[in-house]
Amino acid sequence: MSTQASAVETLFLHERGDSYRVVAIRDGQRVFHGTLDTKETSAGPRPGRFRTKDGTTEEPRNPDEFVELARQAGRIRISQQTSTAGREELQALLDGYQLSAKTVRTCRYCANDGAYSPITEETAIKTDREHICPDCAREELERELAYKGQFTGQAQQRLEDLLLEVQDLDRIVNLLSGDLDPDLTKFDTISATVDDVDPVQTADLGLHPQLQSMIESRFDELLPVQSLSVRNGLFDGDDQLVVSATATGKTLIGELAGVNRALEGKGKMLFLVPLVALANQKHEDFRDRYGDLGLDVTIRVGASRINDDGTRFDPGADVIVGTYEGIDHALRTGKDLGDIGTVVIDEVHTLKEPERGHRLDGLISRLKYYCAERADTRSEYGGAQWLYLSATVGNPEWLAGQLGATLIEFEERPVPIERHVTFADEREKLRLEDKLVKRAFDQKSSKGYRGQTIIFTNSRRRCHSISRKLGYDSAPYHAGLDYKKRKQVESKFLDQELSAVVTTAALAAGVDFPASQVIFDSLAMGIEWLSVQEFSQMLGRAGRPDYHDKGTVYMLIEPDCTYHNSMEMTEDEVAFKLLKGEMEDVRNVYDQAAAVEETLANITVAGESAKRLNDRMLGEIDTQRAVGKLLEWEFIDGLEPTPMGRAVTRHFLSPDDAFRLLDGIRNGLSPYEIVAEQELADEEL
Structure with a gap:
């Protein structure tokens, strides 16, 4: 004891029971760790029993050794959690040996x-x-996390940082039960940014008179990204490639160029999007907006010639809105699309997707071939201008x-x-979705609009389940x-008759619902x-500058959750990957x-020129090897598709699907x- 006592810096006393x-x-x-019982004497309280603790065992010591320990200590501290009576008793005991002590705030868990x-x-x-101290708080949090289920390191670190x-x-524990305290749930804020771009005045555009008059009636000046595009050769x-955040005005760039060229007799506009829902909305928007200028607007989605509303595809129209597959099907089946003056590829980042990327890549190559071939045979046709739009390209x-x-790149985020x-x-x-939707809808922005919500989930069935509740x-x-049903939903949302829409991927690519809030019920789309x-596209749906002061995004994360056995990561792992991830x-x-x-x-489209089309694509293709396989499988005869090959390419079948x-x-x-059999095979992928 004497060796220890001579070097003791702090002697700490804490009441525990008696x-x-x-x-x-x-x-x-x-x-040293021990316990002390006091005894009352005529001179006041004095050490009674004194014991050394080692795990669960105790060894009796001479009470005088406590006095020696206290005298040799550099300082004596009494825990604040010790009762008033206990502190007074310890102070009286120490006073009897001319020793002083100070009461300090300590962690009770540690002291016990x-x-x-x-x-x-x-x-x-x-x-x-x-x-309590941070270390004990972390241990308590870890116990709660273990009780709630498996949390990944990133999720746990996030919670410890919040703690x-x-x-x-x-x-923090309440947060594990879905508490919506915004001070706790808030991960970060993506600030509004407005780059200093001198706007182009619409009066200076020099467009076709009909379009010029319409644009001047709508706007006095262009938005920054539109101004940058005009100054960098849009009308030349x-x-x-226009890369800019959602709601910064990219679509109008394509419209201005395409409609102007169509009115000037320089070829029709193709406006291509990845989804049918988006094509339907763009078709209606363009028809309403430009029909009065004398332009015919048509739509081409998938392999069908008849759209849901009975509109027949007209390949001779001035404006064709189509899905990638719709226009590609027209090319694969030899349709005459006429003179194309402008091709707008919206959501061009689809090129990176494993399933659809190669098809968009091939479509671009085939369309460029179509335009080049037409220019060779029609001297008055000058070819097409290509405009690629995206909010998210790394x-x-x-x-x-x-x-x-x-490249026209602009970093502005309006709100x-x-x-x-x-x-x-x-x-x-x-329960949380209902609460969030109500909270948003019960509030109005400074511009007088209620808060409305888009909820993204991973299945159509879940869409209906959430909406009903x-x-x-x-x-x-x-x-x-x-x-008809989709148009009813769109109209009601725009009229603020709906507090929320619940959707799968149909809205992610740009159907323009002016929502103030986006909720991720799931971070999966289907089984991916x-x-x-x-994720960036979807959260970009939150907040519109003409409607809202800010956008709000909620990610509702189920720890240790997967939606298909092919998923290697869990939802909480994915959440922080998305929040911190690079494009x-x-x-x-x-x-x-x-x-x-x-x-x-x-x-099928280009015959002997197929290698030239392959070589133009972004992805590298070994044409000789691919042709060898097509010959082996009897999909081609020479460099002509067989009837089987035509059927395969007409229906966008992969070789495995065809076989x-x-x-x-x-x-x-x-x-x-x-x-x-096909669905079972897809499920096993």
Whole structure:
């Protein structure tokens, strides 16, 4: 004891039941842990029983050794959690030996365990009407996390950071049960940014008189990204890749160029989008906006010549709105699209998607071939201007170079977006969504608009389930609804008759619902996790400068959750990857199936020129090897598609899909059985 006592820096005393903990600290480490009982004498309280603790065992010591320990200590501290009577008793005991002590705020959890952990206003963590040290608070949080389910390191780190920031363990634990305290759920704010761009006045555009008059009646000046595009050759016919955040005015760039060229007799405009829902909206918008200028507007989606509303596709129209597949099908089946003056590819970052990227890449190559061939045979046709639009490209300089386009990049975000994260299971998410939707709809912006919500989820069935359980009027919205129903939902939302729409991917690519709030019920679309680009597109739906002061995004995360056994990451892992992730580059590496599919389509469109089309694509294709496979599988004869090859390319079949269908037919399966086999195969991917 004497050796220890000579070097003790701090002697710490803490009341525990009817005894006092005695802890000696040297060099920040505990060198002695014991318990002390006092006895009352005529001179006042004095040491009674004194015992050394070692785990669960105790060894009796001479009470005088406590007095020696106290005299040799550099300082004596009594815990604030010790009762008033206990502090008075200890002080009286020490006074009897001319020793002084100071009462300090300490962690009770540590003190009860025989450790000395002083805490301050800066380090104290509140819990259950008392304060504890950060280490004990972390341990308590870890116990709660273990009880709630498996949390990944990033999720746990986020919660620990919040714990130290707000210094309240109970509030963090409540967050695990779906608490919506915005001070806790807030992850960050994406600030509004407005770059200093001198705006182009609409009166100076020099467009076709009809379009010029319309634009001047709508705007006095162009938005910054539009001004940059005009100054960099938009009306000189230059190809451009325009990369700018959602709601910054990219679409009008394509409209101005395409409609102006159409009115001047320089060819029709193709406006291409990835989704039917988006094509339908653009078709109606363009028809309403430009029909009065004498332009015919038509739509081409998928393989169908008849749209849901009965509109017949007119290849001779001045403006064709189409999905990628709709226009590609027209090319693959030899349709005459007339003189194309402008091609607008909206959401061009689709090029990076594993399933659809190679098809968009092939479509661009085939369309350029179509335009070049037409220019060779019609001297009065000058070819097409190409405009590529996206809010999310990780490598815009590279992509612009590959596409032969001038890069117009603009970083403006019109309104700030707050991003929030909270944790909830599937059932709890419904309660939170209802609360968030009501909270938004009950508030109005400074511009007089109610807050409305888009809820993204991963299945059509879930869309309907959520919508039914929301207290305020809402509606599901997805590609499974017919055209009339989708238009009704769009109209009601625009008229602020709906508090929310619940959707799958149908809205992510730009259907213009002026929502103030986006809720992620799931971070999956179907059986795939969202990419950083998709996530950015979706959260970009929150907040419109003409309607709202800010956008709000809520991610409702279920820890340790996956939606399909093929998913390697859990939802909480994905959440922080998306929040902190960098935009993914557009890169194209094609497997054999993709290379063969595009080569077959290129042979169908261009025959002996197919290699030239392959070489123009972003993804590298070994044409010789692909042609060899097509010959082996009897999809081509020479450099002509066989009837089977035409059927395969007409229906966008991969080789595996084609062989599966052929096997089903040869084995005498019914159409329903063949479809079932196909769906089973897709499920196993």
